[in-house]
Amino acid sequence: MTLNHYKKLMKNLSLILCLLAFPLVFGQDYARIDATIELYPESFEDIEDLSAMISRDFHSDEEKVRGIYSWIIKNVAYDPDEYKKFNYNFKNYRERNGKEEKVREQTIERTLKEGVAVCEGYAMLFEKLCNMQGISNYLVRGDIKTHFNDIGRPFKKIHMWNIAVIDGQAYLFDPTWGAGKYQGKFIKEPTYFYYKTPPKLFIKTHYPELEEDTLLGSMISREVYANWPLVIVEEMSLDDVEMPLSGIIDPESSLGQVDFGVRWDEDVVVSYSFGSDPREVEAENQNGLIRFSIPFELGQQNLLIYFDNEPALAFKIK
Missing domain, CATH: 3.10.620 (C8orf32 fold)
Incomplete structure (x- = not known):
């Protein structure tokens, strides 16, 4: 191995070591901290x-x-x-x-x-x-x-x-x-x-x-x-809920059907419940905006919306 090859090898090795050390120097070794606390x-x-x-x-x-x-x-x-x-x-x-x-x-x-x-x-x-x-x-x-x-x-x-x-x-x-x-x-x-x-x-x-x-x-x-409204999905912010903006829904003012729009990149199965078994509803993802409509029934008080069978949003019915 020539001297130039040796220098190049050592330079590359130093770069690799620096990259490996990067998370510990510039980030936090949370796994080590949490493991220490376990003791x-x-x-x-x-x-x-x-x-x-x-x-x-x-x-x-x-x-x-x-x-x-x-x-x-x-x-x-x-x-x-x-x-x-x-x-x-x-x-x-x-x-x-x-x-x-x-x-x-x-x-x-x-x-x-x-x-x-x-x-x-x-x-x-x-x-x-x-x-x-x-x-x-x-x-x-x-x-x-x-x-x-x-x-x-x-x-x-x-x-x-x-x-x-x-x-x-x-x-x-x-x-x-x-x-x-x-x-x-x-x-x-x-x-x-x-x-x-x-x-x-x-x-x-x-x-x-x-x-x-x-x-x-x-x-x-x-x-x-x-x-x-209650936004249950951890990664979802209130800004992701484009409509309705209020967590209190008045079915009478919307002729018994309410339109929803939620910013979410993934395609999901949307369902809803007024306190009974969830019912699936047709939903369309338009460039990251999931749109769907829910028909309302008289006498209901609460609405829970699911994404892929997991609670996502909650509303109160006026």
């Missing part, structure tokens, strides 16, 4: 111990926040009975100032030790651990949409989630929803969809007390949010 204890007596392990194993703010989120969603179960353990309500600001910090510390301690919480426990633990790591963050209170009855109702401050700043950029987190779902009992289904969720997807189900905490470039009023 942590399932509960802690002292939050200092958990914080110390995070400081030992992770270095950047991104790694630490990922580790915090991962531990919480994998080890804390949602239990509505926790609302009975502490009084989260305050009559006035004076009472709140006297009780809030004590309740917060008790909530965090119980979440760590017992592994059960409601949204306050999840969010407060996330906030406390970020604070201990020197990561700028804060709690967000606001409303959520999960059921037909949430469409069109007045704003309620019934949920809590988090905003944390990583490398100068604010991101949205909801460790409560990231841990699983509650349907009569807690169903553990850890997900990272609610880790740094894009604002245009987060707004489908979460509306903060302060509009700027949507992290959207333009403000959306509470009234507009309330009247949107």
Whole structure:
């Protein structure tokens, strides 16, 4: 092998090594972080111990926040009975100032030790651990949409989630929803969809007390949010629903049939249900816009639309 061939070979080898290292240098090794968290204890007596392990194993703010989120969603179960353990309500600001910090510390301690919480426990633990790591963050209170009855109702401050700043950029987190779902009992289904969720997807189900905490470039009023339909498909945004724009449908004003238009690149089988077995409807995909019409029946209250037999959109019938 000549010297020139050797130099060319080494140059190519160096390039290959750089390309292989690219995801670790410029991206995040989430698999390593999540695997490390799996080795942590399932509960802690002292939050200092958990914080110390995070400081030992992770270095950047991104790694630490990922580790915090991962531990919480994998080890804390949602239990509505926790609302009975502490009084989260305050009559006035004076009472709140006297009780809030004590309740917060008790909530965090119980979440760590017992592994059960409601949204306050999840969010407060996330906030406390970020604070201990020197990561700028804060709690967000606001409303959520999960059921037909949430469409069109007045704003309620019934949920809590988090905003944390990583490398100068604010991101949205909801460790409560990231841990699983509650349907009569807690169903553990850890997900990272609610880790740094894009604002245009987060707004489908979460509306903060302060509009700027949507992290959207333009403000959306509470009234507009309330009247949107439920968009169930995770990857679908509200912008993808071109018609109808309201989540409350009046069949009488549309002569008993309502036209729908949904931006979706894939061809899907569309069906609908008023609470009984789904019925398939003819749908046409025109350059990524799925168009279909649904005939309405008297006395119906809710409409659920399916894509490929999976719930996609929900509307309330006036």
